[in-house]
Amino acid sequence: xxxxxxxxxxxxxxxxxxxxxxxxxxxxxxxxxxxxxxxxxxxxxxxxxxxxxxxxxxxxxxxxxxxxxxx
Numbered sequence: 772x773x774x775x776x777x778x779x780x781x782x783x784x785x786x787x788x789x790x791x792x793x794x795x796x797x798x799x800x801x802x803x804x805x806x807x808x809x810x811x812x813x814x815x816x817x818x819x820x821x822x823x824x825x826x827x828x829x830x831x832x833x834x835x836x837x838x839x840x841x842x
Contacts, residue, residue, distance in 0.1 A: 778836035785832030792825040 800818035804811045 774839045774842045778839035781832045781839065782836040785829045789825050789829035792828075793822055796821045796825065 796818055800814050803814050807814075
């Protein structure tokens with residue numbers, strides 16, 4: 772029964788953290804592109820890679836929650 776609580780907490784907190792992380796990455800990338808428009812392609816590429824890394828943490832938490840739910 773506690774494994775179900777752990778699964779819910781894992782995906783909930785990971786989703787919250789990923790949302791905050793993606794928001795911060797996006798906001799700072801837009802601010803950087805506004806300051807230096809000529810560097811926008813490089814900033815955009817770096818932003819997409821950073822978002823992918825942040826989202827991978829949420830996917831790991833999803834896998835962990837599935838593992839906990841199966842116990």
